Amino acid sequence: MPLSFDFRGFWFAAKLIVAVSLGVFLAKNIQYFVFLEGAGPDITAAMKPPALTASLEKSGSGPVTLAFAGDIMLDRGVKKVILREGNGNFGFPFSKIEKRLRSYDLLFANLEGPVSARGKDGGSVYSFRMAEETAEAIKNTGFDILSVANNHIGDWGAEAVFDTLFYLKSAGLKYAGAGLSREEASGTQVLEIKNTRFAFLAFTDISGIYTEKPDEIFVSAADPPEIIKQIQKAKSAADIIIVSFHFGEEYKAVPDERQKYLAYLAVDAGADLVIGHHPHVVQPIEKYKEAHIAYSLGNFIFDQNFSEETMRGMLLEVQVENKKITGVAPKNIVLNKDFQPAIAD
Numbered sequence: 001m002p003l004s005f006d007f008r009g010f011w012f013a014a015k016l017i018v019a020v021s022l023g024v025f026l027a028k029n030i031q032y033f034v035f036l037e038g039a040g041p042d043i044t045a046a047m048k049p050p051a052l053t054a055s056l057e058k059s060g061s062g063p064v065t066l067a068f069a070g071d072i073m074l075d076r077g078v079k080k081v082i083l084r085e086g087n088g089n090f091g092f093p094f095s096k097i098e099k100r101l102r103s104y105d106l107l108f109a110n111l112e113g114p115v116s117a118r119g120k121d122g123g124s125v126y127s128f129r130m131a132e133e134t135a136e137a138i139k140n141t142g143f144d145i146l147s148v149a150n151n152h153i154g155d156w157g158a159e160a161v162f163d164t165l166f167y168l169k170s171a172g173l174k175y176a177g178a179g180l181s182r183e184e185a186s187g188t189q190v191l192e193i194k195n196t197r198f199a200f201l202a203f204t205d206i207s208g209i210y211t212e213k214p215d216e217i218f219v220s221a222a223d224p225p226e227i228i229k230q231i232q233k234a235k236s237a238a239d240i241i242i243v244s245f246h247f248g249e250e251y252k253a254v255p256d257e258r259q260k261y262l263a264y265l266a267v268d269a270g271a272d273l274v275i276g277h278h279p280h281v282v283q284p285i286e287k288y289k290e291a292h293i294a295y296s297l298g299n300f301i302f303d304q305n306f307s308e309e310t311m312r313g314m315l316l317e318v319q320v321e322n323k324k325i326t327g328v329a330p331k332n333i334v335l336n337k338d339f340q341p342a343i344a345d
Contacts, residue, residue: 058105060194064320067101069109069341070277070297070313072138073152075128077303081338090137093301096342097315097333102142104317105193108200109300110246110277111138111146111153111175116163119156127155132163135171145189147202149177149220150246150278161217176244177202177220185218186226188234196323199238201230205247205262206278222247222262231269239323243271248279248296251309255283255295267291272325273318281309285316285330292318292328303339311335312344 074082074090086092094101101107113128115135121127138146146168153161161178168175179185189200205222220226222245234241243266248259255263255276263274267288274293276283283296298313305311317329332344 058193062194063326064105064193064196065103066106066108066193066198066318066320067104068275068294068297068316068318069107069300071112071280071299072109072146072301073112073128073303074130074134074137074301075113077305078301078339079131081303085338090131090133091140093338093340094137094141096336096340098141100343104142106145106191106198107143108145108147108242108244108275109138109143110150110244111148111164111168112150112302113152114154114156114160114164115167116156116160118163119158119160122155122157124155126152128152129156129160132167135167135173139171139173143173145174145176145191145200147177147244147246147277148175149185149202149204149244151204151206153178153219154217158217161219174200176200177204179218182218186220186230188230188237190234190238196240196320197238199234199241200244201227201234201241202244203227203246203262205245205258224262224265227262227266228269231266231271235270240272240320240325241270242273242275244275244277246278247276248283250279251281251307252279253281253283253309259295263293263295264288267293275316280304282312282314282332285328292325294328294330299335300333300341301335301339305335305337305339313341315341315343 074093078093082088082090082092113130115130115132117132148164165175174189174191176189177185191198203220203222231241245262247262249256259276266274272291276295277297279296280299281296282298286293294316297316299310300313311334313333315331315333317331318325319327333341334344335341
């Protein structure tokens with residue numbers, strides 16, 4: 001008797017297996033796909049570790065001028081001023097210094113918190129969450145790359161961190177220190193300016209969501225072996241290596257031993273410049289070996305008007321010629337009553 005085959009049963013079973021598998025996959029990954037639907041830029045590249053190739057190129061020749069700012073936070077009191085005095089324009093806090101910021105070949109700062117309307121407040125006494133207009137305002141002011149490795153990026157959970165990466169990428173901003181994998185979070189962003197390649201790495205030494213959690217975001221921890229590994233890896237792809245640390249004690253005017261240890265470790269591994277933030281006040285600049293260390297640039301835009309020190313900061317200008325740092329020039333800044341920074345000199 002010839003054997004028969006039930007094709008209808010076979011196709012039903014096959015479709016059932018596919019449906020169940022897809023359901024399991026989406027259940028595990030749904031928070032990562034929520035912004036991939038509809039209009040908006042494709043952010044699938046943000047889900048992969050950054051390649052050690054230049055992701056931003058600015059042509060030209062001659063010396064390169066970089067600038068580094070401290071903490072930017074456009075929530076809480078700053079947001080109230082934006083809505084009241086700036087008619088809701090999130091570029092308002094930058095207006096006193098905007099012309100100078102746009103003059104640099106490359107501009108960097110620390111973004112102190114997520115850019116999102118979603119997530120769940122983690123319950124911190126100080127919990128920040130910035131409006132989505134923040135990313136465009138920062139980009140339009142002249143910034144090119146931000147550190148997102150800090151203790152406030154996770155204030156509203158992984159969902160808000162994911163939104164932050166989406167909005168930064170949508171605005172054309174590069175970021176370092178967070179990602180959808182451990183490798184991406186601790187990986188290097190390489191930006192090429194006038195034929196010089198700059199590698200950026202960012203780490204936080206302050207408590208935050210920098211350990212692995214199921215289906216969540218990674219934020220890069222200041223783990224010494226990982227710091228050395230990533231710097232040595234970046235040396236083959238860049239001319240100048242810049243390492244950002246969120247470290248130190250708040251409101252302390254001098255670096256502590258842990259800051260010095262991490263900064264020296266980075267330089268010994270091959271970093272040419274170390275940039276620090278978190279204390280909310282300016283700390284000294286030091287030259288160690290052939291590298292420069294700025295332990296804390298203080299606040300750039302923040303609403304900490306309870307002291308003169310927290311209403312001041314530093315804008316660090318760095319000159320590069322022939323693929324070498326030839327000098328640094330600290331510029332003192334002061335924030336006015338509307339939390340707008342301006343050069344103090």
